[in-house]
Amino acid sequence: MKSGKILRSLLFTAGLSTAFWACQKDNDPGEVIQTQDKYIYGQGVFIVNEGNFLQGNGSVFFFNEERNTLFKDIFYTMNQRPLGDVPTFMGIWGSSAYIVVNNSSKIEVVNKYNFISSGTITGMTSPRQILKVNDSKAYVSDLQNGGLHVIDLDGLKVSGFVDLGKSAEALVFADNKVFAANWSNFYVQAENNTVQVIDPMTDQLAGEITVTKEPNSMVVDKNGKLWVLCSGGFMNEEIPALYRIDPQDLEIERKIEFPLLESSPTSLKAFAGGDSLIFLNPEVYVTGIEDTVLSSSPFISAEGRFFYSLFTDPVHSWIYVSDAVDFQQEGSVLVFDRKGRKIREVSAGIVPGGFCYTE
């Protein structure tokens, strides 16, 4: 009698199992993300969220100023796939936006008006930043290769390589030359206290300027001068410094040292008009291009937040500061006016690290 019950239980279990099998669909096994159902272009700022290393949860958010609306994870929304692992940089030229996805070794190219992918550039190892140098060519810096990748913007492919013998990070264009900051020697064993100069006509190295260790960011001011911010090395080997360089003769015109060896300034940007500079250390500091001494008090205090990245837009000269919180959760972006008054705070993705403005 009881044996019969057991057998009936087994048959029931087998039947239940068959039902499970029938219901199981071979659907997407990947991460489920909360997204919105649309993306509307307008004047505003793109926020590039790096995400966590190897988690593939990097994203791009867009704050549409005209509509006062935030659009989350717009690449996923419009393309139904994740952007990739550790997007670090975004640049817009014409209608195309180029998103450098560092640990996915690629650049996603999208139409900025609808954010639909128009192609993927591969063939790099650890791309960091992109700079358009003419209508059909761009350079891409790479953390793990000693030089710059040359990108064919028409064919969306790597077409060449500028051998620098050093890894590069920040790229700027000044006086018809490209300046590449040699920030890291972690993967490519070479001195990381230089800014190299590349002739974009010949794709050849055209010069080198020695600065303090770890030049991490560069801008050009209203006078066409190149400013280079150096953190002094991740082990605090040298005193951090801000340099002004004449891009014509590559001479160092000014060197302003930071008061503390332990400082680690980053994210140098120039306000619209190019008469003042702004950077993180780790709070927000502002300095005029004629100043010879750095301000000792912050322009914007962090007040317990983790300021990770900084940006100023070319229209209002507003200041955008990202708060990465603890790097384990979604962050936020604080927006201040030119006088440092807080205008708004918008949500961001995980580790918001880059910005790009569109008009």
Added chain:
Amino acid sequence: MDKGLFTFLALLLLSGYSAIGQNIADTVRLKEISILAEAEDKKVIPGNIYEDRAISGLATLLDAYTGIAVKSYGEGSPSTLSFRGTTASHTQLVWNGIPLNLPSLGQSDFSNIPALFSDNISMLPGSPSLIYGSGSFGGNIILENNASWDDRLNVKYIQDAGSFHTSGGYFRLAAGNSRVHSVSRLFYQQSRMDFPYVNTDKAGNPAERRENADYGRYGGQQELYFRTDNHHYFKGILWLQKSRHNIPPTTVQEFHGNKEHQDDFAMRGMLSWQYIQKGRKWDVKAGWVHDDMHYDNDESNLHTRNISDSRIVGAGLITSLASFAGLRVNWDNTYQTAVSESLGNTKSRMISSMLATLELILARGLEVELMLRGEYAGKSFSPLMPGMELKINPWEKSGLVLKGSLARNYRLPSLNDLYWQFDGYAKGNPDLLPEKGITSDLGLDWTYGGQDNIMVNAGFTGFINSIQNMIQWTPSQAGIWAPENVAQNLARGLESRLIISFTNKNIGAGIESNYSYTISTREGENDPLEGMQLIYIPKHKANGRAYLSAFGAEAGYHLQFTGIRYTVADNSRYLPSYILQDVYINKSMSFKNFRIKMELRVNNLADVSYQSVVRQPMPGRNFYISLILEYGQKQSTH
């Protein structure tokens, strides 16, 4: 024998102490003790699940047949466990009384443990884990080896072969007489693990093959057992193992041909001596655990080496105080070292730990065990760790047992947490406090058996674990990552199980099922993540098994459900739930002392696409065939 003493010894053994005494038949009635131990406090993974499979890794078994949450980077790749909503660091792997968690990381990689090197695999959740040491807020996974004195000669060989160029071999030679017994084991496992999958993370959902996921491991274990008529029992085991696993790219990375990989070498040795006399058991043990890990990534020019050693000596005494009371005292001294560039060279610490337990039979069917552990590590004492376990069994014939436990526990920071050398990005924190935990559970267990060839075991347990001063690596304002005692965690949930088996002369059938419901959240008023479920801990996990055997043949079906798992601390992203189904069929034949068995298994029968870790695809439907050859001679009866 005095009934109180017998009960006391039985309870001590089932509380997690090594059941070595079972081999001295004239001192204690071993068989009963062993059965109690398996059926009650220690939840044992059934031997028939893995004893004839050379390819089974411990992580895969635990994921499939228990409620433990397993985070796996893929078959053959690193896997960690989470017990009852706690983290991987709160699960201790214990091998013949020797803890195996790496002192540098505070964790174990369970994919690298061959299941067949253990005679008995069990898990000890919750407060009773205090008996094996501190810090296991979740629980312990316990591996044990024991002599099979009945065997004069036993030779066994298993050959597995399956999908994705996977194969495994296992050889076991056991020989001895009534005094001396030797067991030698060898194994290998290898696979390309180059399974096809649809990459839904890339444009156009291309069909791809898993790249650079191959692994290989081999090892040997030698066990020697010796006993005398006057109650001495010696045991010595040496386990050597080498392995290599390549590290595949995620679904959002491009593979450049870079053979990123990790090589591991492990040596584990232990010696123990026990002396059992009237109402007392003396125990002395020594162990040495050595792990050497190399990580190589040529493309990134990263090459690191981490060496960990733990040297352990310990002694203990279990003694009867009265017919209703017994005492255990135990002392362990562990010297841990870790050598790596990241630590600046060699870092070490000494941990001395004392345990005392008092077992009381307060009334018929009412038993309590009081525990107290004290620990001295580095230069300071941890606060005392008291605990208690209660068992109420008022109606002996009913098979109904009410059990509960409560303990305070502390977990020491790992050597990496304390001494990671400043590298520009991160540094250790020598001022870290131990994590503090309160563990508790209450459960009801019902066993029915002995009539009509039917056995039923059903039970459910509710648990609450609270952890304070939880260690978390966080960035400072200057961007330097360092561990801090910042987080609080509250884990609570329910576990249930049902086992029904039927056996007759030539047929058998059964079903087994487990379900666990776990809520494990960050706590603290100032914590922005308050109320968020910890990542990679599913709220729901269940598995079930049904089998039918007749005349040496068996067919079985296994189902595993894993609920959604959050992948980000703020719970903004998650991996979807999945159901896996496996089936197997086998046939055994015996000819005098020979046994031959063949088995065919189909894993992931429905070819479900799933991920255990985000962006790491797992294999679809796959097939295995096993051939088992065994020759055995029993000892002649006296």
